[in-house]
Amino acid sequence: TFTGLGPAEIKNVEASIPEPLREAWREHKYFVRHVETTLARSLYNCDELAAYSGTALAFRDRLIIEWNKTQQRQTFTDQKRVYYLSLEFLMGRTLDNAMLNVGLKDVARDGLSDLGFRIEDVINQEHDAALGNGGLGRLAACFLDSMATLNYPAWGYGLRYRYGIFKQEIVNGYQVEIPDYWLDNNPWEFPRHEITVDIQFYGNVKKYQDENGRISNSWEDGEIVQAIAYDVPIPGYGTKTTNNLRLWSSKASSGEFDFQKFNAGDYESAVADQQRAETISAVLYPNDNLERGKELRLKQQYFWCAASLFDIVRRFKKTKRAWAEFPDQVAIQLNDTHPTLAIVELQRILIDKEGLEWDEAWNIVTKTFGYTNHTVLPEALEKWSVPLMQNLLPRHLQIIYEVNLFFLQSVEKRFPNDRDILSRVSIIEESHPKMVRMAYLAIIGSHKVNGVAELHSDLLKSTLFKDFVKIYGPDRFTNVTNGITPRRWLHQANPRLSALIAEKLGGYDFLKDLTLLDKVEAFVDDKAFREEWAVIKRENKLRLARHIKATTGFDVNPNALFDVQVKRIHEYKRQQLNIFGVIHRYLSIKAMSAEEKKKVVPRVSIFGGKAAPGYWMAKTIIHLINNVADVVNKDPEVGDLLKVIFIADYNVSKAEIICPASDISEHISTAGTEGSGTSNMKFVLNGGLIIGTCDGANIEITREIGEQNIFLFGNLAEDVEDLRHRHFYGDFKLDPQLERVFDAIKDNVFGDKADFSALTSSIEEHGDYYLVSDDFNSYITTHEMVDEAFQNQEEWLAKSITSVARMGFFSMDRVTNEYADSIWNVEPLDVTD
Ligand code: CGF
Known part of the structure; x- marks a missing residue:
C-alpha cells in the first residue's frame, strides 16, 4: 500500500553519484572481484556471509580512497x-550506514538481488x-x-x-x-x-x-x-x-x-x-x-x-x-x-x-x-x-x-x-x-x-x-x-518514514538540516499522509513482532499498544518501576469481569538491556521481568490484553528495529539522575510518544514538542532531597497499589519470593533511594491516560506527526556545531x- 517515492526518484545523495559508477556497482564489478580474489570464492559457492564480506570490501575500497584524500586535504590545509x-x-x-552515507545503497540492493541475495539478509551478517x-x-x-x-x-x-x-x-x-x-x-x-x-x-x-x-x-x-x-x-x-x-x-x-x-x-x-x-x-x-x-x-x-x-x-x-x-x-x-x-x-x-x-x-x-x-x-x-x-x-x-x-x-x-x-x-x-x-x-x-x-x-x-x-x-x-544522528536513527532505521518525509519535503535535505522537519507539521491534517504514517508504524511494529517471535517464541498482537523500555538496566533508570506497573496491570486485569476486560487497551510491554555483570540488583530486576513474562504470557485469563517481552542482548542493531516500532517508550529515571538520555530522542524521532519524568533531556523534548505531546509524571528534581530525608526519618508509607504488587510477589506468584526480597525491601525498608513508591501512583495514573489517549488513534497520530516535526533541535549536527x-x-x- 505504500506509495511514497523510492529513494532513487527524489533528490538525495544517491542522485549525486555519477552514472558510470552506479553502473559499475549495478554490474557487481567490485563485489565479484572481492568474492573471487580476496575471498577466493566463486559466485557459485557464495553464501550470505561471503556476500556480506564481498559487499563490505567493495565499500571499504571506496571509503579508503576518500579517507586518503580527506587526510591529505586536512594535512595540506x-x-x-x-x-x-x-x-x-x-x-x-557499518555496512548499511556506509552504503547510505556514500549514496550507493539502491544500486547495491539491485546488484545483490541480481545475484539472488536480499540486501537485508546480507546486512544482518555483520557483527x-x-x-x-x-x-x-x-x-x-x-x-x-x-x-x-x-x-x-x-x-x-x-x-x-x-x-x-x-x-x-x-x-x-x-x-x-x-x-x-x-x-x-x-x-x-x-x-x-x-x-x-x-x-x-x-x-x-x-x-x-x-x-x-x-x-x-x-x-x-x-x-x-x-x-x-x-x-x-x-x-x-x-x-x-x-x-x-x-x-x-x-x-x-x-x-x-x-x-x-x-x-x-x-x-x-x-x-x-x-x-x-x-x-x-x-x-x-x-x-x-x-x-x-x-x-x-x-x-x-x-x-x-x-x-x-x-x-x-x-x-x-x-x-x-x-x-x-x-x-x-x-x-x-x-x-x-x-x-x-x-x-x-x-x-x-x-x-x-x-x-x-x-x-x-x-x-x-x-x-x-x-x-x-x-x-x-x-x-x-x-x-x-x-x-x-x-x-x-x-x-x-x-x-x-x-x-x-x-x-x-x-x-x-x-x-x-x-x-x-x-x-x-x-x-x-x-x-x-x-x-x-x-x-x-x-x-x-x-x-x-x-x-x-x-x-x-x-x-x-x-x-x-x-x-x-x-x-x-x-x-x-x-x-x-x-543529540542523535538522523542518518542512522531515522534514515537507516526507518527508511519508509524517511522516504515519506522526503516525498513531502521534496528531498532528503532534512537529513543534513533536521530543523527542516518542521515543514512536516503542515501535513498533520493531510489524510493520505496520515494514513501512510500509520501504515509505516504498523509495518515497523510487524517487523518487531517477527523479531520477537523468532527470538522469544511469543506471538504479540500488532494492534496492541507497544510500550518499550530499552536501555541499560539500572536502579536509577527504574525498570523496577515499570515491571511493578506491569504487575499492577496484570492484577487489575485478573480482577476484571468479562465486560470490563472488553474496555482494556491491549499492551505489549517490551524490555531490553544489559546489567553490569557485578550489579546484582540490576540482575534481579531482569530476573523479575522474565518471571513476570513467564506467568503473564501463559495466563489464558489475560490473553492478548497483556504480554511481557524481554528482548535479550539489546544492542545498536536491535535498537534500529525497536525504536521505529514503539507506540510509547519509557524514560522514567528518578528526577535529577539521568544526564540526558538519548533513546528518548530516538523514539520520538521515529514517531513514538514517550512517558517520562522531568529529567535529563525529557525536559527539552517537552519544550520542543509541547506538553500536550508527552506524558510526564512524578516528583521533580528539586523535591528529591526532601523526599529522601523523609524516608530516612521513617516518615514514609508504601503506596497502597505498590503494596498490592509486593503482596503478589510475596505470595510467590512470580516464582520464589526470596529471589526478589532484596528488591522489595530496598523500597519498603531501606529508604527507597530511587523513590519508586513516591512516584508509583502518578506513574499508574499517567499510564491510564496513555491508554485513553491511544484509543483515539486520530489524535495519537497527530501527536506523533507533530512531535517528529518538532525534533529538529535534537540533531547531532546541532550538537557538533x-x-x-x-x-x-x-x-x-x-x-x-
Ligand atoms: O551518558 C550517560 C550514559 N549512561 O552512558 N552516562 N554516563 N556516564 C548518561 O547516563 C546518559 O544520561 C547520557 O545520555 C549519556 C550520554 O551523554
Missing part, C-alpha cells in the same frame, strides 16, 4: 583539528561493533558521524577491545554473559603496523640536571607495552569527508614470546609477558555509570591516552610550529573523566620531553582540553587510589600533586578566609587511602566543562561543581544538550571538488 577521546565507541553495524556500554559510547559514535558529515577535521581515539560488551543470554530468567567475538570477520579496520608507540608503566622518577642547568625529571625503568594503531574510516553523509577513528591495540614490546624460556620447557611463562601486555586492550569494562578503581582499567586509560597524545603531538610537530600555537591547531575533547590522564600526559611531554617551563606548558594544556561530564551519580565519579597511581604512573602522580599545589595556592589567595574550600576542591581526597578525584583534575585542566542537558548542567553547577563555579566563574561551565563554536573553536573544511 593545516587547519585546527578536533580529537575526540572516548574509551567507548558504540558503533553498531555489531559494540565497544561501549550505552549512551556515552553511542554519543561518541554519533559525534563521529556528524563531524564527518559537517566536514570537521576530526579524529576519534579509542581502544580496540578484543571483546566488546558481552553478549547477553537469558537462561531460566537470569542474565548470562557470553564473550563477544566481534573481530571475527571485521573488514572495517586497517591495521597500521608501522604506527606503534611504546607505552611505559611502573618504574621510578629520577631528577637530573639538563644541559641548561635546569633540574628536570626523568621517568625510568618499568615496563614497556606497545600500542599498535588500527584505523576505521568514518564516512560523512553526502560528503567526501571520510574521517578517522584510531583504535589502539596492546602488544608486548619484547616480541612474540621468550624463546629461551620456551626452549627450556617453561612454556607458560614464555608467553606470560605477551599475554599480560595483550590483556590491556582485551576487554571493555561492562559498567555503565559505575567505577570500580581496578588497576587494569587505569592501565587501559593511560595506555590509550599516552598513545593518542604521542600521535597528536607527533602530527603537530610535523608542522614545525611554535608550541604556543598548539591550542590553535589542536582541540581535545574528553568524553567523561576516563581520558583525564591525557591532561597530565600532555603536561609531562611538554615539560619533561620538550623542555617547556611549567606555566607555559600548563597554559597550552588548559587551552587545549574540554571536558564533558555525563552524570551526577556519585558511584560513577572516577577516583583512583594514590598508592595505585604512585606505583603505576609515578611521574604522573608527581605532576598531579604539583597541579594541585598551584591550584590550591591560587584558591587560598582568592578565598583566604575559607579554609574548608581547600579540602573540598583539592584534587586529592584526604581519605584512606588517599584518592585522586579525576573530575576535579579534568575541570582544572580544561578551559570548558559541559553537561549534556540543561537540568544536568544546572545541577552540576549548583551541586557537584559548585565550588569550582565560585573559583572560575560561571563561564567555564556550559551546557550542550545531547555547538561544541565547535563554543568549546573547540574549529571550522569545517570546505569540500567542494
Whole structure:
C-alpha cells in the first residue's frame, strides 16, 4: 500500500553519484572481484556471509580512497583539528550506514538481488561493533558521524577491545554473559603496523640536571607495552569527508614470546609477558555509570591516552610550529573523566620531553582540553587510589600533586578566609587511602566543562561543581544538550518514514538540516499522509513482532499498544518501576469481569538491556521481568490484553528495529539522575510518544514538542532531597497499589519470593533511594491516560506527526556545531571538488 517515492526518484545523495559508477556497482564489478580474489570464492559457492564480506570490501575500497584524500586535504590545509577521546565507541553495524552515507545503497540492493541475495539478509551478517556500554559510547559514535558529515577535521581515539560488551543470554530468567567475538570477520579496520608507540608503566622518577642547568625529571625503568594503531574510516553523509577513528591495540614490546624460556620447557611463562601486555586492550569494562578503581582499567586509560597524545603531538610537530600555537591547531575533547590522564600526559611531554617551563606548558594544556561530564551519580565519579597511581604512573602522580599545589595556592589567595574550600576542591581526597578525584583534575585542566542537558548542567553547577563555579566563574561551565544522528536513527532505521518525509519535503535535505522537519507539521491534517504514517508504524511494529517471535517464541498482537523500555538496566533508570506497573496491570486485569476486560487497551510491554555483570540488583530486576513474562504470557485469563517481552542482548542493531516500532517508550529515571538520555530522542524521532519524568533531556523534548505531546509524571528534581530525608526519618508509607504488587510477589506468584526480597525491601525498608513508591501512583495514573489517549488513534497520530516535526533541535549536527563554536573553536573544511 505504500506509495511514497523510492529513494532513487527524489533528490538525495544517491542522485549525486555519477552514472558510470552506479553502473559499475549495478554490474557487481567490485563485489565479484572481492568474492573471487580476496575471498577466493566463486559466485557459485557464495553464501550470505561471503556476500556480506564481498559487499563490505567493495565499500571499504571506496571509503579508503576518500579517507586518503580527506587526510591529505586536512594535512595540506593545516587547519585546527578536533580529537575526540572516548574509551567507548558504540558503533553498531557499518555496512548499511556506509552504503547510505556514500549514496550507493539502491544500486547495491539491485546488484545483490541480481545475484539472488536480499540486501537485508546480507546486512544482518555483520557483527555489531559494540565497544561501549550505552549512551556515552553511542554519543561518541554519533559525534563521529556528524563531524564527518559537517566536514570537521576530526579524529576519534579509542581502544580496540578484543571483546566488546558481552553478549547477553537469558537462561531460566537470569542474565548470562557470553564473550563477544566481534573481530571475527571485521573488514572495517586497517591495521597500521608501522604506527606503534611504546607505552611505559611502573618504574621510578629520577631528577637530573639538563644541559641548561635546569633540574628536570626523568621517568625510568618499568615496563614497556606497545600500542599498535588500527584505523576505521568514518564516512560523512553526502560528503567526501571520510574521517578517522584510531583504535589502539596492546602488544608486548619484547616480541612474540621468550624463546629461551620456551626452549627450556617453561612454556607458560614464555608467553606470560605477551599475554599480560595483550590483556590491556582485551576487554571493555561492562559498567555503565559505575567505577570500580581496578588497576587494569587505569592501565587501559593511560595506555590509550599516552598513545593518542604521542600521535597528536607527533602530527603537530610535523608542522614545525611554535608550541604556543598548539591550542590553535589542536582541540581535545574528553568524553567523561576516563581520558583525564591525557591532561597530565600532555603536561609531562611538554615539560619533561620538550623542555617547556611549567606555566607555559600548563597554559597550552588548559587551552587545549574540554571536558564533558555525563552524570551526577556519585558511584560513577572516577577516583583512583594514590598508592595505585604512585606505583603505576609515578611521574604522573608527581605532576598531579604539583597541579594541585598551584591550584590550591591560587584558591587560598582568592578565598583566604575559607579554609574548608581547600579540602573540598583539592584534587586529592584526604581519605584512606588517599584518592585522586579525576573530575576535579579534568575541570582544572580544561578551559570548558559541559553537561549534556540543561537540568544536568544546572545541577552540576549548583551541586557537584559548585565550588569550582565560585573559583572560575560561571563561564567555564556550559551546557550542550545531547543529540542523535538522523542518518542512522531515522534514515537507516526507518527508511519508509524517511522516504515519506522526503516525498513531502521534496528531498532528503532534512537529513543534513533536521530543523527542516518542521515543514512536516503542515501535513498533520493531510489524510493520505496520515494514513501512510500509520501504515509505516504498523509495518515497523510487524517487523518487531517477527523479531520477537523468532527470538522469544511469543506471538504479540500488532494492534496492541507497544510500550518499550530499552536501555541499560539500572536502579536509577527504574525498570523496577515499570515491571511493578506491569504487575499492577496484570492484577487489575485478573480482577476484571468479562465486560470490563472488553474496555482494556491491549499492551505489549517490551524490555531490553544489559546489567553490569557485578550489579546484582540490576540482575534481579531482569530476573523479575522474565518471571513476570513467564506467568503473564501463559495466563489464558489475560490473553492478548497483556504480554511481557524481554528482548535479550539489546544492542545498536536491535535498537534500529525497536525504536521505529514503539507506540510509547519509557524514560522514567528518578528526577535529577539521568544526564540526558538519548533513546528518548530516538523514539520520538521515529514517531513514538514517550512517558517520562522531568529529567535529563525529557525536559527539552517537552519544550520542543509541547506538553500536550508527552506524558510526564512524578516528583521533580528539586523535591528529591526532601523526599529522601523523609524516608530516612521513617516518615514514609508504601503506596497502597505498590503494596498490592509486593503482596503478589510475596505470595510467590512470580516464582520464589526470596529471589526478589532484596528488591522489595530496598523500597519498603531501606529508604527507597530511587523513590519508586513516591512516584508509583502518578506513574499508574499517567499510564491510564496513555491508554485513553491511544484509543483515539486520530489524535495519537497527530501527536506523533507533530512531535517528529518538532525534533529538529535534537540533531547531532546541532550538537557538533555547538561544541565547535563554543568549546573547540574549529571550522569545517570546505569540500567542494
Ligand atoms: O551518558 C550517560 C550514559 N549512561 O552512558 N552516562 N554516563 N556516564 C548518561 O547516563 C546518559 O544520561 C547520557 O545520555 C549519556 C550520554 O551523554
